[in-house]
Amino acid sequence: MYNSNGVRRLGNKRKVPLTVIKRLPRYYRYLSELFKNDIGRISSKELSQRMGVTASQIRQDLNFFGGFGQQGYGYNVEYLYNEIGAILGLNKTRKMIIVGAGNLGQALANYKNFRKRGFELAGIFDVREDLIDKEVNGLKIQDFKSLEGFIKENPVDIGILSVPHDQTPSVAEKLVSCGIKALWNFSPMDLKLRQGIVIENVHLSDSLMTLAYKLNRLESDDINC
Amino acid sequence: MYNSNGVRRLGNKRKVPLTVIKRLPRYYRYLSELFKNDIGRISSKELSQRMGVTASQIRQDLNFFGGFGQQGYGYNVEYLYNEIGAILGLNKTRKMIIVGAGNLGQALANYKNFRKRGFELAGIFDVREDLIDKEVNGLKIQDFKSLEGFIKENPVDIGILSVPHDQTPSVAEKLVSCGIKALWNFSPMDLKLRQGIVIENVHLSDSLMTLAYKLNRLESDDINC
DNA sequence: TAGATTGTTAATCGATTAACAATC
DNA sequence: TAGATTGTTAATCGATTAACAATC
Structure with missing residues (x-):
C-alpha cells in the first residue's frame, strides 16, 4: 500500500522515518523526568523549549503514531x-545475551538501567x-561453545x-544461525544485515573522532574569529 | 561571509553540515581496511558499493573539504x-581523562584503539x-579531589x-571550569552546552531502545506480510 | 587518443518549520 | 465563552541523487 508520494504505508500509516524513531528515546527520557517531578501535563511548546527543538517537530513526530x-x-x-x-x-520483556565478556561486556552486564526498561540479561559468553x-x-x-545449546533451551x-x-x-553469523534477530554491535565494524535481521551499531571510536573534529573546528574558530 | 543561500561560509568554504561530519569516521574506517589490504586506489563508485551509499554522496561529502x-x-x-x-x-595527540572509574570507565580505559588514533589517556578519577x-x-x-590540581599540571x-x-x-561543570573544552558524555542525559564547549553524547540506552523498536516492527511485519 | 571518473551544477526528494482551522 | 493548543496541511529548507562538462 502506497500513498500519493509513493511512500510505503504500514496499515493506514506512513512508514515512520528512521530520524523520527531515533528521537523517540529522547522524548521518552524527557517525559520520564517530567513524570518523576510530578508534572502532570505539558504542551508541545513547553517541551520544545526544554528539549531545544521546535514544537512543530514534536507534534509532527508524535502524529506518526497517533494523536x-x-x-x-x-x-x-x-x-x-x-x-x-x-x-x-x-x-514486553526482551531477553539478551552478551558475547564477549571483556571489560566492555562486563560493564554492560552491570548496567542497571536495562532491566528497568524491560531488558533482561540471560547469559554471558566468552572463549x-x-x-x-x-x-x-x-x-x-x-563457554562460548555452549552458546548454541543455551539458546535452544x-x-x-x-x-x-x-x-x-x-x-x-563470525560471532554475528553464529547468533543469527541460532535464530537471534536483533544484534547490538559494539565493534568498530559495520555488520552487513540480511533481510529479517535488525542491527544497532555503537561505534564508540566514530563518536570520539567526531568529537575531535568539533574540537578542532572550535579551536580554529577561536583563532580566526 | 555568506553564500547565495544565506549559509555561512568559513573562509572560502561552506559550513560543513553535521550529517557530513558524522560520515567521515566511517569513510576513514573503510579506507583503513582498503589500505591494510594493499588496495592503492579506489573510485567513488567502487567505494559506494562497498559502503552501501551512493557515489554521488561520497563525492559531494569529500568536496566540502577539497578535491x-x-x-x-x-x-x-x-x-x-x-x-x-x-x-x-x-x-595531533589529544590528552583525555576519565571521570568515573566504574565498569564503563575501566572498560574505556582499557580500550586499545584510542591511542592508535592519537588519543592518549592521561588520568582516571573517581570519588x-x-x-x-x-x-x-x-x-x-x-581521587576526584585532586582533579583540579592535576589539570593545572x-x-x-x-x-x-x-x-x-x-x-x-556537576562533574561536567567542574571539568569546564577547569578549562576542558570537549566532553564525551556517557550518561543518559543531555548536557546543556554553553558557547565554546563541544560535546558528544553516547546514549547507550537510546540505542538499545531503537533496537527494540526495530525488532518490534520486524516481528509485526512478519505477521502482517 | 578513448575510456574512466572526478568535481560541480541542477533536479529531486525528504525533513523541518510555519500556519491555521478545529476543538477542547 | 475566550484562550490555548492540538492535529494537519502548506511552505520552506536542506540533503541526496542525477547528470554532465572537464580532464586525467
Missing part, C-alpha cells in the same frame, strides 16, 4: 510516557578460559556483540 | 585516508575510596564522563 494530545490542554505526561514506551516496545565461570552481576560467564531476543574486531562477523 | 581525487583515476587510498584523518584532527589507587591499564585511579583536551546519572551535570 496523543488534546487541544487547549497539551499532553498528559504519564499517558504520553507510557504510549511512547509502548511504541518502543518497552512493555577465554580465564573468564569462564567468573561471576558478573549474578551470572556466570559461560532459553529463547533469546537480542545478542550483544562485545567481541574483538576480527571475530565480529 | 582529493583525479579524473579517470579515482582516489589514492593512502592519500585520502591521511587527508580524512587530518580533517578529523587525528594527526570511591575502594577504587582510588587501583591500577587500570597502567594508570592509578586518582597536565593539559587535558577531552573529559570523558562515565559517572552516575545524577552526578553528570
